[in-house]
Amino acid sequence: MNKNETVNWKKDILKFEKERLLIQERLDAERSGLLRNKMGQFATPVCLADDIVQLALELMPKNVQIRFLDPAIGTGVFYSAFLKSVNNQNFCATGIEIDPYYGEHTKKLWQSTGLNFLLNDFTTLRPPQDEQSKYNFLICNPPYVRHHHIDSRQKALLKDRLNENGFRISGLAGLYCYFMLLADAWMQSNGIAVWLVPNEFMDVNYGKAVKKYLLSHVELIRVHRFTPEDVQFGDALVSSTILVIKKKLPAKNSVTSFTFGGTLKKPCHTKIIKQLSLNADEKWSLLYKKQRRTEQDHISLGMLFKIKRGIATGDNNFFILSEEQIHKRHLSYDYFLPILPSPRYLKQAVIDADKKGLPKLHQKFFLFDCDQSIETLKKTHPAYWRYIQEGIAKGIQNGYICKHRNPWYSQEQRPPALFVSAYIGRQSANKENPFRFILNRSNATVTNSYLAFYPSILLLEMIQKNNGLDVQILDYLNSLCAESVIKEGRVYGGGMYKLEPSEMAKIGVDSLIEQLNLTKNFTKQLTFF
Ligand SMILES: C[S@@+](CC[C@H](N)C(=O)[O-])C[C@H]1O[C@@H](n2cnc3c(N)ncnc32)[C@H](O)[C@@H]1O
Known part of the structure; x- marks a missing residue:
């Protein structure tokens, strides 16, 4: 023809x-x-x-x-x-x-x-x-x-x-x-x-x-x-x-x-x-x-990364605000941390940072996280005090997560992680790995709709010394074969998969060590912060 x-x-x-x-x-x-x-x-x-x-x-x-x-x-x-x-x-x-x-x-x-x-x-x-x-x-x-x-x-x-x-x-x-x-x-x-x-x-x-x-x-x-x-x-x-x-x-x-x-x-x-x-x-x-x-893998993701679920805020609508919402309420940035939007809205594979370490995203979001008492805030940051009153009026302090924090508007510690992945993944028609990984070069933390991957000290040193190694690792993580990832987690209706940090940690990554020329001894020396 x-x-x-x-x-x-x-x-x-x-x-x-x-x-x-x-x-x-x-x-x-x-x-x-x-x-x-x-x-x-x-x-x-x-x-x-x-x-x-x-x-x-x-x-x-x-x-x-x-x-x-x-x-x-x-x-x-x-x-x-x-x-x-x-x-x-x-x-x-x-x-x-x-x-x-x-x-x-x-x-x-x-x-x-x-x-x-x-x-x-x-x-x-x-x-x-x-x-x-x-x-x-x-x-x-x-x-x-x-x-x-x-x-x-x-x-x-x-x-x-x-x-x-x-x-x-x-x-x-x-x-x-x-x-x-x-x-x-x-x-x-x-x-x-x-x-x-x-x-x-x-x-x-x-x-x-x-x-x-x-x-x-x-x-x-x-x-x-x-x-x-x-x-x-x-x-x-x-x-x-x-x-x-x-x-x-x-x-x-x-x-x-x-x-x-x-x-x-x-x-x-x-x-x-x-x-x-x-x-x-x-x-x-x-x-x-x-x-x-x-060929069973001896090296697992858990040996290279400390893997944690992101922050359970207790109420994302109350605790996560856009720049516009912060300005509208005359809140300063003293008690706000940058946070990535939900994975659904994040299309990039690499999140770069501006000079202040904020993610270079069209719309930025911030997490309210404050350890000051209400009395102190009333004197030093009245706008915050007013915002907390709004939360109290809605009963947010009575939610299970907030009730177990002191003060209820403080968040658990979750520093920005260099790599993150969605906690829930849906397999696409081409049967690829349902969990998308993102390289996060910013200071933004994540909610519990993500898993956060903190490289071991040794891996972090190597990444800092080798230009482009972070992207190579990202590409590797995104090319993990679907089956090796899925078999560790659980499947829910409609082809949805969930992986807990401990399940993600079990995924074998021997070939990463080979591909990146990292020696196997390297993994034995791993220590976490
Ligand atoms: C396994 S199916 C594959 C059909 C299609 N190519 C596919 O992959 O979906 C095998 C096909 O071979 C046909 N078939 C069986 N015996 C055959 C023969 N002797 N000569 C030609 N076709 C035959 C069957 O009718 C059937 O359509």
């Missing part, structure tokens, strides 16, 4: 995707679970399809025509993700689907985008003969049809087809194994393929043929597994693996990234293994078990 044609449908792609989702949901709901199971009809979640396609696009050279193929296209979730991300690169695309129940809709939906749609059984089709007509971008969630749903006649045909291509496989293999092995002949050399397949091939006997193929016929670039505790995808996917391959014989120095947990973009653990040292006879899931044991 050339650039001019691209422009026409590009603006409509979100409309297409919306329609596709509606079709997918309706068709899935109207079909029995049993039949979908028999035909391996489980759709890929959109965000995962987007991640997969983006990852594959990153591996593609920019100056070639992309030849897209999904041999089990369903309603086209990968094709849709591809159209969203492909930009102006020249491409053509083919999708194959056996079942007219989905296929008729797919054909109609994507017709105007130039998709070459084939309503057919992929396993019976002959691959293109010449290299130019093959594909260099194959993305597929193949049907997970177990061997007992494949009848013996079909099994024999499948085996024959594999034999023609030089592969042999056990009769216990699921249909997805045949798909992968047969698809090899459809790929151009140096083409990229991403397969979303069940984990089980890693350990079961029939998986050997697949592992042999992955190790000796192609470069196995990436093997990503989701964790069983994964909160991100539906049940059908927690036991899935994503395989990224390049059709090219493995070189001596070819390496495979085994990644685990988190998302495809931000896995929690990565282990790089030389491809030639991998063995098809071994259970690959053991690689992950070892990895989990050896």
Whole structure:
């Protein structure tokens, strides 16, 4: 498809995707679970399809025509993700689907985008003969049809087809194994393929043929597994693996990234293994078990920071005032401390300070905090005395928190913290860490809608000596993988997460120490003020 044609449908792609989702949901709901199971009809979640396609696009050279193929296209979730991300690169695309129940809709939906749609059984089709007509971008969630749903006649045909291509496989293999092995002949050399397949091939006997193929016929670039505790995808996917391959014989120095947990973009653990040292006879899931044991974090956030919840004022409306409110009441700044607005209103990742240490924010807020008696204030600061009377008239002094303070309008000590994060987080659609961290270079303190992070003395010294280290730490904290953060806290309705300071303190940050070249001994010397 050339650039001019691209422009026409590009603006409509979100409309297409919306329609596709509606079709997918309706068709899935109207079909029995049993039949979908028999035909391996489980759709890929959109965000995962987007991640997969983006990852594959990153591996593609920019100056070639992309030849897209999904041999089990369903309603086209990968094709849709591809159209969203492909930009102006020249491409053509083919999708194959056996079942007219989905296929008729797919054909109609994507017709105007130039998709070459084939309503057919992929396993019976002959691959293109010449290299130019093959594909260099194959993305597929193949049907997970177990061997007992494949009848013996079909099994024999499948085996024959594999034999023609030089592969042999056990009769216990699921249909997805045949798909992968047969698809090899459809790929151009140096083409990229991403397969979303069940984990089980890693350990079961029939998986050997697949592992042999992955190790000796192609470069196995990436093997990503989701964790069983994964909160991100539906049940059908927690036991899935994503395989990224390049059709090219493995070189001596070819390496495979085994990644685990988190998302495809931000896995929690990565282990790089030389491809030639991998063995098809071994259970690959053991690689992950070892990895989990050896890569357990030894250094936690609590070792680098003292973490405290912000101030519970007793009544934010009374105790937190804007500059205008302070001026209106003729209050001086003698008993006001700068305080950050609620995380909801704070969009910046870095809060810089003005000459007085006040946060450089469009609207500044201050916390009323005074230890003088009412009698003294009446003489020295009558405006304050009047303001306190306003509070008394509202009964603020009788609230639980105020009743336990003396005087009731004094606040607990919470010095400004260099890093803060929201106490409650909501996970966004892209499944990133719900807790946003902020670098606070000002003298502003925070309320209890934040957690405050006070660096250990040693870390603080390093930050002061190394220009930019504070921002590096901030970036690290904001790129913590969602799963490692969430697993420590609690989830509430509507995807809301809460982390208490002690829970936040448990989050492992070994890689921070490695990334920033801080030695492990460093953490042993930690002392807090
Ligand atoms: C796991 S679903 C994936 C659908 C879609 N690509 C996605 O990721 O949401 C597998 C699809 O392959 C189709 N399928 C099953 N056997 C097939 C075959 N032999 N040839 C082509 N498509 C097949 C199913 O009907 C189903 O739509």
